[in-house]
Amino acid sequence: MHKIPVFLQQDRGFIYNVDDYLELRYTHRIVGCLIGVPVSKSRNVNISALPAVLSRYEMKLAIEKQIITVHNRTAELMQSPKEKNKSSYHNLIEKQASEQRAPYVEKRLSEFKKLLPQIIEGKRKKFLKAGSKDSDIHIDPATLIFEEKQKIETAAITRLIQIPMKHPILKEPSSTTLLLSAGEQVKYKVFKDIWEKQKMYITGGDTFGCDFLLYPGDPLYYHASHMVHVLKNSNLKTNLKYLIRCCRLSVVVNKVCVFAYENCQGTICYQTMEWEGNTFCIT
Structure with a gap:
């Protein structure tokens, strides 16, 4: 199986090859983020604009699923070259x-x-x-x-000097362990559970004030259908104002509000809230 090379820089995973990125996106539903490309649903978006950056959750998932190999040159680049x-x-x-x-x-x-x-x-x-x-x-x-x-x-000519974004001398991949905090661990479990069971595209949800956004198809062609908020525990009544804010926002942006949490058995559970008149309906 072909493993996609990802280059670890400043704790982020970069992809520089267009074919590798397209394989990651269309075969494995791992979208990443194209640097310098605005979010758009236009079919004219230049998807070949690279590099692309993987989130920590995407990178950890791809490592576990043996989709990528990680090249970490940080230690070597801090030393004088041989x-x-x-x-x-x-x-x-x-x-x-x-x-x-x-x-x-x-x-x-x-x-x-x-x-x-x-x-x-x-x-x-x-x-x-x-x-x-x-x-x-x-x-x-x-x-x-x-x-x-x-x-x-x-004759002397004016040369164009190429500044490589990745290290020009490719070596064997490094064994890299991506460490997540306790809060990130729960979010990663939710991310992985959705990726494995729902067959949807998942991206970060910072632009909508949530943890993850879910798409029925490629985000270049579809709007997000669900907003996912990851909770520390299963008690939804601990902060009613927070729940109201999340639900009101989901109504305004026309998305389904989903709350995810890990129960005592370590299973990821989901609760969906929708408006019914002036009351919430928990499904």
């Missing part, structure tokens, strides 16, 4: 320069060939002006092209 790594990096830079020079030479040579008749005529006029006889003037087009090619290949 000579072997320096050599490999310089080889990459030279390769990039060579790849940039090839199309540059081809373009300049193509332009030279288009102007070759005028160039030959200009040289002939110079020889005539210098006193040479027309019969003695012999200008070989192939020689001119060869000389121009040598000149272009040895």
Whole structure:
């Protein structure tokens, strides 16, 4: 099974390959967050804009399900590079320069060939002006092209320096344990339970003041249908004002309000609240 490489940076998982991200999104329903891409339901959104960042819950789930491999270079990047790594990096830079020079030479040579008749005529006029006889003037087009090619290949060019987002020298994946706090552990159990049982897309719910948003399909094409709030315990009456705020907000944004919690047996339970007149209906 192909495992998608994810690069751990500042405690977040980054994906830089478009195909890997699309596989993660459409095959495994792990959406992540595209950096610099606004939230939109438009079909014109450029989904290939990378990098993408996985939340801590998405990353932990993908590790457990053996969907991804984690590359953690934090410790190595804090140290001075070894000579072997320096050599490999310089080889990459030279390769990039060579790849940039090839199309540059081809373009300049193509332009030279288009102007070759005028160039030959200009040289002939110079020889005539210098006193040479027309019969003695012999200008070989192939020689001119060869000389121009040598000149272009040895000339200095303005190079584009690529700044890699991920480490350019890929190594074996690192064994990484993602530690979650007690509160995050409960939220992760809810996230995992929904992902395994409901077959819905799940994203963070910060924009709507909840823990998770549930989508019936890809969030690029569907609006969220449910707002999930993770509770510390099963007693919904502990904070009635909090429940009212959550439910009122869900009505305004036209979403179903769901409360999730872990019972004494360690099972994740759900309660849904909906408006019925002026009273709440708990289902």
